[in-house]
Amino acid sequence: MLAFTLRRALQAIGVMLAVGVIAFSMFRFAGDPVNQMVSLDTPAAEREQVRKSLGLDDPVMVQFARYFANAAQFKFGISYQFRQPVSTLLMERMPATLELATCATIFAMVFGILMGVYTALRRDTWLAKVFQAVSLIGISLPTFLIGILLIYLFAVTLGWLPSFGRGEVVKFGWWSTGLLTVSGLKAIIMPSITLGLFQMTLIMRLVRAEMLEVLRTDYIRFARARGLTTRAIHFGHALKNTLVPVITVVGLQFGSVIAFAIITETVFQWPGMGLMFVQAVQNVDIPIMAAYLLMVSLIFVTINLVVDILYTVVDPRLRSTVGRAH
Amino acid sequence: MTVPVLSVRSLQVEFVTRRGALRAIDDVSFDIAKGEVLGVVGESGAGKSVTGLAAIGLIDPPGRIAGGEILLSGSRIDNLPPEEMRRIRGKRIGMIFQDPLTSLNPLYRVGEQIIETIRTHLNLSEQAARKRAIDLLAEVGIPAPEKRIDAYPHEFSGGMRQRVVIALAICAEPELIIADEPTTALDVSVQAQIISLIKRLGRDHGTAVMLVTHDMGVIAETSDRVAVMYSGRIAEIGPVQDVVRNPLHPYAKGLMGAIPTLAGEDKRLVQIPGSMPRLSAIPPGCSFNPRCGLAFDRCRVERPEPIRHGSQSVACHLFDASTRDSAA
């Protein structure tokens, strides 16, 4: 178990190093950083000065080591557009993205599992067929179209929900939350649905398929032969066995949710990391792009690691085989 | 005469397909008395397992009981509403399936699964149920049960897991145990232990046992009576020593000829030519007639009904007094 965890942790560090090389290469070689920092009519001598002060004359390996050491302390340089430290900008926007991603995931899990269980257990009802149709649409419609559709319906036509922004936020130290104000809660509904819809259909399909699979197994037949109640069989036995792969997928997808928040945040002008990243791409703000890549990779890698470990906790079979294998 | 624990009367089970209903069980009748072990033997697809599943009410769509009656200690159970039938399963009828490796939910400790079953059927506290579970594990021969009760199924060997499955089947003192190929998936060395365990439990608790298997050796060792099934019907039923020593039905004869014995080493093992017909292509008359060396005209047109012959009952025209002469 410990050896397994350690090996996964080493793999995670390897991935982070690889991403670090890419981020550094972007920072260093994609365009001249000096040109971004000085105006066009800056004299050559002054440019040299800036180059020196940035350490761009040092050997590449030294620069890389410095970049990495800085990144490890969450120092990602200065944003070209905002003339502010990237880490400050990221910190400001991270709570918005994490809250949105969390709400979207909760929405996706709750509805995905409910709909998946329902469509598996009541396969032939009309409601199950409606759910199936919704899932087809959820997988085929582009995210931004869903967002636009929701805005048109609930903001423009009905006027129930705000069409952009986070509403009022409350500050706790550096963390700002919109979950404690009415306007904040109202503001997060549509973005969460937009962002979570794809995950929801994914979870629904997975739960349905897994549940049908599990209901065919011998231990479910034996559970019925033992005279257990239908409720105990469906929700005690079948659902628990179904949830093992579902947890894995939901966990692994959390990183994707954060990445896909780029689109949702743009549609709803949600002041998160994704919106900042899109603006950085539009304005070629390399330090922000590199930092975002590193941050998202870190989140991805951490989640993968946590899910791997969590998986062994949920499934006792894995726990002992993993322990035995090493 | 006492009421039999299980009484199956003219049972018919169909599987509804797009091409019409296929009859998996056709007019099957038998009784099992208290403390008796009835062996049900036949090739795969003969309807042995379906008979067992019908008795415990686990025939799933597209299958259905199309006719006949099933009585448990004298009262009908085949037409009970699902919830009442559910209360009977596990409490009055216990079931053991073929593969102990897949019969237990891998995510729950064995104790949790036993306690869950006990508390579903008996009004016991958690502690009392746990104590009973430990006793049960001890009874089925699991060493250190007070420790093993908290183990997960994958921590047991195949034979030990089948013991756990048996403990689950008997945990509410059922009147009847249906064991569907309980030893097929096990190592040969473990098979005998499990068989003697089932036999001992049946004797100790006075439980009726329906033992479904394709292994005549197991039947000969365990059963009091044996029913030989062939394509959904009982070909022959009777006391085990009579059927083994003096099988009447040509199919039963072939089946007994296929058991190797220590005494008859010089005899060649008999093989029955051909294979059992598919459900969709059962021939008219006696379904065994295409493979039967003794078949005559009547066998190809008229289905034989069970005929008493001494202690045995056989469904074969050869034993009908009115035709025996004309055939000879």
Add this chain to the structure above:
Amino acid sequence: MTDAAVPRPTEAAAPRKAQGIGWFHRALDSDIFYSFRRSRMTMVAAVITLLFFLLAIFASVLAVQNPFDPAQLQLMNSRISPLWTADGQSPFLLGTDEQGRDVLSAILYGLRISLTVGVLGMLLAATLGITLGLIAGYVGGAVDSVIMRIADVQLTFPAILIALMVNGIAKSMFGNRLDAMSMLAVLVLAIGLSFWVQYARTVRGSVMVEKGKDYVAAAQLIGLPAPAIMLRHVLPNAMGPVLVIATINLALAILTEATLSFLGAGMPETMPSLGTLIRIGNNYLFAGEWWIVAFPGIALAGLILSINLLGDWLRDALNPKLR
């Protein structure tokens, strides 16, 4: 009594009925029925996809104006609602946008851009993936590990993120103000680099299987060069799965281009794709001018849905081991 309530057809009844009515009844009765219903939907999807391609090819013939040519746009024609509404004006069937651009014409030309980027991006991804997959599978060893490790890492990140990164880097290397045609090339590159992994994995898998077979050994024995063996003998065996991936990939490529353009990192407003049109139209939603965004949206959704349905059908028809 149960046996009285349930009808008891005799065993012989079903086959006799089928024989009596003949082959037609048998055909309807067969298992093809389900797949027939499915393939009918597939045929509709195929027709719609074909229609989209034809509309894109003949855009210049069908459109009432060239939306990319500023000289043909007149501001007095701006924000006209669709023809069937009270304020509709001929010839603007689906209305016009802020700049007086005919929405239908813009969709036809935008479709052309979207499909061009999608098809070229898909082809680039396929070429890249197939080449790397062949090399990884055939050469094996360290080359294989390096290629597949890169694939593994890349697979953890959503394609849209990679495409955005490639886009941003390209912009910073070639200057922020790319002209529309270079932007198109950048988008193709971004899509190609984002989607090669699945091809590479599939092709590598097939190569690993085929490599051990006798005919490859025979080809090596008679001295055929490695590239010839791979292209002529090994690759055809992987074509089925590759075709399925390519179809689904086409839908994804179109979606990715649309998303990038919607995010403002794709086609510029002077040469809009469907995604750009939706981005433009989104700004007028609050003013109630829904048609500027709705029709490009419907076109995009219809296009992606039809190609996806085709891909699903192809996957089932060829039934490779793609889950």
